[in-house]
Amino acid sequence: MRELSVIGIGAGDPDQVTMQAVKAMRRAEAFFVIGKGAEKRELVEVRTAILAEYVEGPHRIIEITDPPRDRTPEDYTGVVQDWHERRAELLEAAFEQVDGVGAILVWGDPALYDSTLRMIEHVLARGRVDFDYTVIPGVTSIAALAARHRVVLHRIGEPVHVTTGRKLREQGLGTGSTVVMLDGDTSFTEVPGDDIHIWWGAYLGMPDETLIAGNLREVEHEIVTRRAQLRANKGWIMDVYLLRAF
Structure with missing residues (x-):
């Protein structure tokens, strides 16, 4: 069965990455990075730098373009739920490229104002890709x-x-x-x-x-x-x- 690690990497300082996170990163063969456009390219670059510092073996980076969403909707909850579904579709397609262990590096901690875990549950509910996942906490x-x-x-x-x-x-x-x-x-x-x-x-x-x-x-x-x-x-x-x- 495929595995996925959802890894909190802290607020931006590579020194905030925990040893538990490092061990999880070293087990992964592919990393899914959700890009947020050219203006926020630095967020992708920080993740890439963290991988370069802590992951010694060969690995792949699979970048997923974050779908746009309405920032001023009347139905805020509905718009966000739709956005989660579209993100799940993209992650699902990316995960189909991995046979072993994949990982997602999450800014801060996955449990606090982050949609990654909801997105993963959407992927599992769709039933096309079967996998187990673990969550590694990060510095918020x-x-x-x-x-x-x-x-x-x-x-x-x-x-x-x-x-x-x-x-x-x-x-x-x-x-x-x-x-x-x-x-x-x-x-x-x-x-x-x-x-x-x-x-x-x-x-x-x-x-x-x-x-x-x-x-x-x-x-x-x-x-x-x-x-x-x-x-x-x-x-x-x-x-x-x-x-x-x-």
Whole structure:
């Protein structure tokens, strides 16, 4: 039976790759890499560099072009589900080229705001390719953010709410501390209050890593401006931030 390893590789720093991940990579004969276009080619190049550093034997890289999706839909859930199905079709076709062990390198951790595991379940449900799979956890951007800012994600006995920019706009801050991912609209600028602290980071673990922290009202303009500059320079951006009221 074919095997598939879903391997979390951390937030961008090759040193964040765990020994468990390295062992799993060394077992694979082919790696599926989902490309996101020319602007985000660097994300593919980081994965390729990780393989070059840790995988000694011969291996193949099978690149899959990520299908486009509507970024401003009325039916967000329906659009994402359709996107997952189209991704599953592409992975299925790629996996048919492998007889032994394949692997997918996942940014951060496969269990947190990533569609890879759902995509794999779609492939299995289709029934054309039979395989077993294992999941290797990775360092999340949340853990990297806290480490780089040298901050604990929560105060004593308090919860941590992990959400998206979309949900932050709809629901506001959660109880305790709030970590926000996938925020393309700088939703923190819509959070009311003068007693909120923000710890923000972009390209964590990468050469262009950028960190800003402070009272939200005092640094929000700096973050918005810097974020726009970074995105314009690279054509893409990956950022995450922690909010906490005092």
